[in-house]
Amino acid sequence: MNKEELYNKVTSCLVEALGVDEEEVSIDSTLTGDLGAESIDFLDIVFRLEKTFGIKIPRGGLFPEHILSNPEYVKDGKVTPSGIEELRKNMPHLDIEKFAKDPNVNNFADLFTVETLVNYVASKLN
Amino acid sequence: MSFEGKVIIVTGASRGIGRAIALKFGAEKAKIALNYCSNHQAAGETAKIITESGGEALLIQADISQRAECEKIVDHVVNKWNSVDVLVNNAGITRDGLLMSMQDSDWEKVITTNLEGTVFLSKAVLPYMMMQKKGRIINISSVSAENGRRGQASYSASKGAVNSFTKVLALEVAQKGITVNAIAPGMIETDMSDLVRGMASKQILAQIPIGRFGNPEEIAQLAMFLASDQASYITGQIIKIDGGITLGIGI
Numbered sequence: 001m002n003k004e005e006l007y008n009k010v011t012s013c014l015v016e017a018l019g020v021d022e023e024e025v026s027i028d029s030t031l032t033g034d035l036g037a038e039s040i041d042f043l044d045i046v047f048r049l050e051k052t053f054g055i056k057i058p059r060g061g062l063f064p065e066h067i068l069s070n071p072e073y074v075k076d077g078k079v080t081p082s083g084i085e086e087l088r089k090n091m092p093h094l095d096i097e098k099f100a101k102d103p104n105v106n107n108f109a110d111l112f113t114v115e116t117l118v119n120y121v122a123s124k125l126n
Numbered sequence: 127m128s129f130e131g132k133v134i135i136v137t138g139a140s141r142g143i144g145r146a147i148a149l150k151f152g153a154e155k156a157k158i159a160l161n162y163c164s165n166h167q168a169a170g171e172t173a174k175i176i177t178e179s180g181g182e183a184l185l186i187q188a189d190i191s192q193r194a195e196c197e198k199i200v201d202h203v204v205n206k207w208n209s210v211d212v213l214v215n216n217a218g219i220t221r222d223g224l225l226m227s228m229q230d231s232d233w234e235k236v237i238t239t240n241l242e243g244t245v246f247l248s249k250a251v252l253p254y255m256m257m258q259k260k261g262r263i264i265n266i267s268s269v270s271a272e273n274g275r276r277g278q279a280s281y282s283a284s285k286g287a288v289n290s291f292t293k294v295l296a297l298e299v300a301q302k303g304i305t306v307n308a309i310a311p312g313m314i315e316t317d318m319s320d321l322v323r324g325m326a327s328k329q330i331l332a333q334i335p336i337g338r339f340g341n342p343e344e345i346a347q348l349a350m351f352l353a354s355d356q357a358s359y360i361t362g363q364i365i366k367i368d369g370g371i372t373l374g375i376g377i
Contacts, residue, residue: 040301051257
């Protein structure tokens with residue numbers, strides 16, 4: 001599957017899960033900021049990606065909810081150095097270095113763009 | 127209300143309220159997965175009636191107090207029918223006794239069956255309901271969730287927890303087109319309540335304003351309504367159906 005096919009299929013998943021129009025989705029759209037995704041939508045996206053591509057995504061494999069909801073890794077709304085380390089270890093598909101500059105939990109969702117999903121699925125398919 | 131071809135899972139479907147609910151959907155030509163734990167013969171009879179009335183029935187023996195078995199039920203249904211439209215978490219047990227003399231294993235069995243069975247079956251069906259942007263989860267609770275009797279600490283606690291679970295899950299999945307409600311029956315004529323009714327029939331009847339015990343079909347009517355499109359705006363509710371037993375002060 002080439003990258004364009006992959007992108008089109010990921011877009012269909014997002015259209016279904018988020019109820020957005022296809023035209024609203026571009027490769028650099030952020031899932032929460034631009035497309036309005038909430039926490040349950042992330043699960044919805046995971047299920048649809050699994051089904052569409054026949055892949056298995058471990059819970060917490062794409063979106064690190066288990067890290068960001070762990071008080072050991074988040075203090076005063078910021079991810080702690082040990083939390084950042086944990087993210088580096090578990091989320092190779094994300095630009096953690098960019099996030100580490102201002103590790104406010106609320107900024108984390110901005111790391112997820114449509115391209116993140118495309119790359120993640122591509123790594124799974126390989 | 128058309129349920130033709132809809133896929134319905136009913137736990138504890140061999141007898142009592144579960145059986146009545148399964149039969150009601152069966153008469154509407156639904157596809158019904160009948161879960162039962164031990165009474166194969168009774169479950170088989172329920173399945174036979176459903177098939178004869180134009181529905182489809184799938185018998186699934188499983189102990190829902192085991193998490194893996196909950197997943198097994200849903201896998202089985204999805205493999206056969208490819209979706210789940212309605213889940214009725216009906217299976218429940220009692221192991222009554224005063225807390226001080228209650229066996230730990232009895233407490234555990236009641237909580238794992240009544241509460242955890244409901245939780246893990248719901249968890250297992252949600253991905254499928256979310257993908258189709260529609261689903262109904264109906265939990266059979268009890269008026270004992272709020273107003274228990276002596277000896278029912280485990281049963282009441284399990285049902286109270288089912289009520290809380292119902293409300294929070296409803297909040298979590300509402301935007302995905304899934305509703306979650308609970309039915310809280312009062313004293314219904316089933317095998318489960320037989321012992322209590324036998325011991326104190328007159329005293330209990332005196333507390334029921336409508337003056338009789340309920341029957342399982344009356345619960346099934348409400349379950350079917352909650353599963354229907356007519357109930358699309360109802361979610362997170364605990365609906366009592368108890369002949370008014372919880373209205374008075376019991377004197």
